[in-house]
Amino acid sequence: xxxxxxxxxxxxxxxxxxxxxxxxxxxxxxxxxxxxxxxxxxxxxxxxxxxxxxxxxxxxxxxxxxxxxxxxxxxxxxxxxxxxxxxxxxxxxxxxxxxxxxxxxxxxxxxxxxxxxxxxxxxxxxxxxxxxxxxxxxxxxxxxxxxxxxxxxxxxxxxxxxxxxxxxxxxxxxxxxxxxxxxxxxxxxxxxxxxxxxxxxxxxxxxxxxxxxxxxxxxxxxxxxxxxxxxxxxxxxxxxxxxxxxxxxxxxxxxxxxxxxxxxxxxxxxxxxxxxxxxxxx
Amino acid sequence: xxxxxxxxxxxxxxxxxxxxxxxxxxxxxxxxxxxxxxxxxxxxxxxxxxxxxxxxxxxxxxxxxxxxxxxxxxxxxxxxxxxxxxxxxxxxxxxxxxxxxxxxxxxxxxxxxxxxxxxxxxxxxxxxxxxxxxxxxxxxxxxxxxxxxxxxxxxxxxxxxxxxxxxxxxxxxxxxxxxxxxxxxxxxxxxxxxxxxxxxxxxxxxxxxxxx
Numbered sequence: 152x153x154x155x156x157x158x159x160x161x162x163x164x165x166x167x168x169x170x171x172x173x174x175x176x177x178x179x180x181x182x183x184x185x186x187x188x189x190x191x192x193x194x195x196x197x198x199x200x201x202x203x204x205x206x207x208x209x210x211x212x213x214x215x216x217x218x219x220x221x222x223x224x225x226x227x228x229x230x231x232x233x234x235x236x237x238x239x240x241x242x243x244x245x246x247x248x249x250x251x252x253x254x255x256x257x258x259x260x261x262x263x264x265x266x267x268x269x270x271x272x273x274x275x276x277x278x279x280x281x282x283x284x285x286x287x288x289x290x291x292x293x294x295x296x297x298x299x300x301x302x303x304x305x306x307x308x309x310x311x312x313x314x315x316x317x318x319x320x321x322x323x324x325x326x327x328x329x330x331x332x333x334x335x336x337x338x339x340x341x342x343x344x345x346x347x348x349x350x351x352x353x354x355x356x357x358x359x360x361x362x363x364x365x366x367x368x369x370x371x372x373x374x375x376x377x378x379x380x381x382x383x384x385x386x387x388x389x390x391x392x393x394x395x396x397x398x399x400x401x402x403x404x405x406x407x408x409x410x411x412x413x414x415x416x417x418x419x420x421x422x423x424x425x426x427x428x429x430x431x432x433x
Numbered sequence: 434x435x436x437x438x439x440x441x442x443x444x445x446x447x448x449x450x451x452x453x454x455x456x457x458x459x460x461x462x463x464x465x466x467x468x469x470x471x472x473x474x475x476x477x478x479x480x481x482x483x484x485x486x487x488x489x490x491x492x493x494x495x496x497x498x499x500x501x502x503x504x505x506x507x508x509x510x511x512x513x514x515x516x517x518x519x520x521x522x523x524x525x526x527x528x529x530x531x532x533x534x535x536x537x538x539x540x541x542x543x544x545x546x547x548x549x550x551x552x553x554x555x556x557x558x559x560x561x562x563x564x565x566x567x568x569x570x571x572x573x574x575x576x577x578x579x580x581x582x583x584x585x586x587x588x589x590x591x592x593x594x595x596x597x598x599x600x601x602x603x604x605x606x607x608x609x610x611x612x613x614x615x616x617x618x619x620x621x622x623x624x625x626x627x628x629x630x631x632x633x634x635x636x637x638x639x640x641x642x643x644x645x
Contacts, residue, residue, distance in 0.1 A: 248584040
């Protein structure tokens with residue numbers, strides 16, 4: 152199954168048969184004071200610099216979050232979408248829970264965007280899926296619902312099933328749903344990592360949809376986070392995950408992903424691995 | 434007292450069985466419950482908070498320390514009640530509507546409990562109405578709100594407005610925190626104070642109820 156995303160000039164395919172897709176997470180003002188302050192003034196310079204750096208480091212798609220307290224999110228997200236589309240050729244992933252902001256950004260965007268995200272909550276499904284269908288965008292479906300975060304892989308699979316079904320009801324092709332099995336931090340529950348990995352396997356087997364993951368939460372509250380995140384990416388990739396929202400500017404993560412692509416048979420003659428190695432040595 | 438030092442260390446180390454047996458022993462030796470609470474449990478959690486703030490302790494270590502503290506506190510409760518020892522204040526706490534993140538909020542609740550507060554934890558994804566109802570029902574001195582997302586942070590303002598509209602805002606001090614939250618945002622929406630982390634939340638909450 153192939154999920155196609157595109158900007159005006161570039162297409163990216165999310166699929167187990169294609170190189171892993173890195174969705175760069177850095178254009179998000181949460182915990183980033185300088186970005187937040189610049190966005191509050193509608194100054195996109197830091198965001199554009201983040202975009203360039205992430206793409207140079209291997210990002211294929213850019214997550215764009217314009218959640219600045221007190222700001223006009225629809226206007227800001229649309230402005231960011233336009234500015235980014237002029238500057239970089241990577242497709243964009245609009246990160247908002249505000250339907251008005253998503254609408255503004257999707258309407259302005261020339262290409263096929265990814266929406267981050269809907270959950271299995273009725274309110275979210277009813278707000279996000281019609282937008283995705285109308286603007287022919289793909290959607291990340293996070294496996295929580297009105298009762299919260301399901302504790303077991305089976306319960307999470309049920310939410311994924313519901314999201315896929317509801318998307319079909321809106322006429323969306325199944326490949327335009329990418330399921331996020333939800334990584335909670337292992338610092339609060341040491342079984343959290345395993346539940347997510349087991350969910351990935353179930354969703355892959357039963358629904359066959361592509362899997363993505365917000366892959367940086369898992370290590371929150373722990374030391375040596377990069378090593379945990381890198382291991383988690385590798386474990387997820389082994390279970391069929393083919394995209395992740397992560398930070399490619401962390402060299403260990405980008406390297407782990409490239410190594411996984413090679414080991415999963417997605418890097419013919421190891422050409423990308425070798426090229427990245429040479430680039431690093433310079 | 435050596436026994437209370439051991440108890441304090443047991444909590445800091447997250448040794449739950451050790452903590453309960455030392456609390457039992459201290460009680461059976463006639464140590465006043467309030468002294469066990471203050472010099473053992475509260476003092477230990479203050480140290481755990483300090484270690485966390487300094488980056489020496491990590492989230493799981495705080496959680497196991499909290500588990501030990503809670504076990505000890507359960508044992509101590511009847512004795513505290515018998516001696517008529519009051520909590521230093523009551524806090525209603527929750528993560529705002531639409532937001533499922535509860536770790537930060539849980540850590541704050543732990544530190545507040547460890548500082549001697551009584552906690553009413555409303556959990557995560559708490560609607561403004563639920564905050565209003567809890568304030569009316571429990572009559573706390575403090576309300577704590579957490580939000581981890583830029584997209585859910587505006588619910589703090591909505592919740593404050595609901596507290597105002599219900600006429601219960603004047604009776605409580607409101608503290609807020611969470612990754613996207615800033616001191617400025619707290620002031621902008623009319624909260625009483627902001628806390629950047631769990632340990633300072635406890636310090637500031639204590640100062641707030643003691644009028645400092």
